[in-house]
Amino acid sequence: MSAIYRIRIDSRRCQGHARCLAFLPDTVDFDDEGYAYVPEEKSCRAEMTDALRQAAANCPERAFQVVAEE
Numbered sequence: 001m002s003a004i005y006r007i008r009i010d011s012r013r014c015q016g017h018a019r020c021l022a023f024l025p026d027t028v029d030f031d032d033e034g035y036a037y038v039p040e041e042k043s044c045r046a047e048m049t050d051a052l053r054q055a056a057a058n059c060p061e062r063a064f065q066v067v068a069e070e
């Protein structure tokens with residue numbers, strides 16, 4: 001069975017500096033207080049991509065995570 005990749009942003013860690021937005025401009029959004037979130041309908045992907053990897057790797061707070069689900 002192939003995995004589904006789900007994006008999660010830990011709101012306790014996010015500091016709102018928007019590095020993730022640079023890699024996923026059509027996916028990441030920001031709330032009224034300037035913290036990142038991903039709308040539910042955009043949070044699942046059928047495959048891991050460079051943009052997902054880069055967004056996670058460049059989040060200095062380790063708030064942006066991509067989790068593989070069976």
Ligand code: SF4
Nearest residue numbers: 014015017018020059
């Ligand atoms: S790069 Fe990380 S800490 Fe910064 S806005 Fe994105 S998720 Fe939040």
